[in-house]
Amino acid sequence: MLEKAVAQKGGPDFICIGQQKAGTGWLYDQLQSHRSVWMPPIKELNFFCGNPFREKYIDWANQHHALQDNFASKIRKRLAPILGNQQKVGTKRSAESRHPELDARFWDIYRQAAAARLKDPNWYLSIFDIPDSLFTGDISPGYSAASRDQIADANRLVPVARIILLIRNPVSRAKSAISMAIRSGRREPGFEDDWVAIYKVISGASFTQKSLATRIWSDWVSVFGEKQCRYWFMDDLIEDPVATRNSILEFLGLATFEIVLPPNHNRKENQKKVEFSPAVNDRLREFYNDEISKAAGLFGGAARDW
Secondary structure, three states, X not given: OXXXXXXXXXXXXXXXXXXXXXXXXXXXXXXXXXXXXXXXXXXXXXXXXXXXXXXXXXXXXXXXXXXXXXXXXHHHHHHHHHHOXXXXXXXXXXXXXXXXXXXXHHHHHHHHHHHHOOOOHHHHHHHOOOOOOOEOEEEOXXXXXXXXXXXXXXXXXXXXXXXXXXXXXXXXXXXXXXXHHHHOOOOOOOHHHOHHHHHHHHOOHHHHHHHOHHHHHHHHHHHHOHHHEEEEEHHHHHHOHHHHXXXXXXXXXXXXXXXXXXXXXXXXXXXXXXXXXXXXHHHHHHHOHHHHHHHHHHOOHHHHHO
């Protein structure tokens, strides 16, 4: 393993601030399969912006606690060095955790904080207080909606953490978010054809905050500085996942040969995609035209072809 890119007591070595639907799940899968990395079992901690104590996560923590108290589970744990770590709780890891003891520690810390719904800085830092030989990070795409004050809070708590932003064409990002909402049942089938309904969603403050990569990048860079921040395009991830992955690892100071997962791994590849009409596509393009122009000027690269 290469030396850590940053050195601090507690706290994550890096923070991925989004965007949502721009490859953050891919990045989590890749890093949690790296031999020198431990990633928290919960991908989206949402400490600086959002709710760290979603009911789904609390259920996962309770499942882990129940398994730990189960006699058969204790027997399996003793046999783990022989049988391998086969136990999964809640999360959809793409590779078995190499550090079940750190996972167990995480769930204990998380349950204690969740019981009090306490977003305490010491709790957050303690999550990442792991052996120096391991690298770790916080991948919470909800941070793309963070205010300047929340970003300043992050900088005060973890001032040397490196910041990663994954960027996606706002049109395709919006379509992906809408598709997910329809798949999950939060929107009815046919929603993708209702421009009035779509406009109401994408023009809302929450959706807009997460869609404008130029605003997200400018806000975080203004606080953390350009040397600590780096962005990558989802376009490049799709076109050349090897080069994109290696570039991210090099930015973090991690060896590129220590990942066991294929660089093009996508656990969501079989999810059904929603088809949008040409009329809705044109409306979306028109809606995001200003942001696309700004992105081309600020980021260059793939943004010029949006």
